[in-house]
Amino acid sequence: MPPQMDHNEFDFIDDLVQPFYNFLEQMGIQLEKEHNDPNHGQINFPESLFLPPDDQVQREINIAKRTTMWGWVLSKFIVR
Numbered sequence: 001m002p003p004q005m006d007h008n009e010f011d012f013i014d015d016l017v018q019p020f021y022n023f024l025e026q027m028g029i030q031l032e033k034e035h036n037d038p039n040h041g042q043i044n045f046p047e048s049l050f051l052p053p054d055d056q057v058q059r060e061i062n063i064a065k066r067t068t069m070w071g072w073v074l075s076k077f078i079v080r
Contacts, residue, residue: 010016024031027049033041061078064071 061075
């Protein structure tokens with residue numbers, strides 16, 4: 001585990017780059033550019049990382065239905 005960051009000291013590699021690199025590796029995101037890479041080294045995050053969990057979406061829909069008429073109307077247009 002890396003040492004804790006002090007508010008007066010900041011190491012760019014140890015405190016920012018390395019934890020972010022480790023996170024990307026854990027998520028299975030390829031970090032090395034391949035010779036025939038069509039994306040030219042661009043990192044493409046899986047779309048699933050941007051989507052809320054299904055149970056959270058359903059919970060928000062149920063809250064909206066109960067709280068306002070506008071929420072109920074909007075819930076009819078949300079694709080599930």
